[in-house]
Amino acid sequence: MGDGSNKADEEAEPVRRKLSPTALRALAEAEARRDEYYEREAAMPKEIGGRGGHEPGRYGDWEIKGLTSDF
Numbered sequence: 849m850g851d852g853s854n855k856a857d858e859e860a861e862p863v864r865r866k867l868s869p870t871a872l873r874a875l876a877e878a879e880a881r882r883d884e885y886y887e888r889e890a891a892m893p894k895e896i897g898g899r900g901g902h903e904p905g906r907y908g909d910w911e912i913k914g915l916t917s918d919f
Contacts, residue, residue: 867875
């Protein structure tokens, strides 16, 4: 207890290691793909009276009135 260290300060800032150039490139490519997806999604016409949310065919389940079925 009296050793002078403060455990809360150590937990507040995690140690971050330097990412490799390959990892940085992969992160940048993933961000570019997300941005492109969001732009395409925003350009699509809005559905009137639809179920809302993400496309069920892409995410693997369908929910209607609280009942979910996988396909």
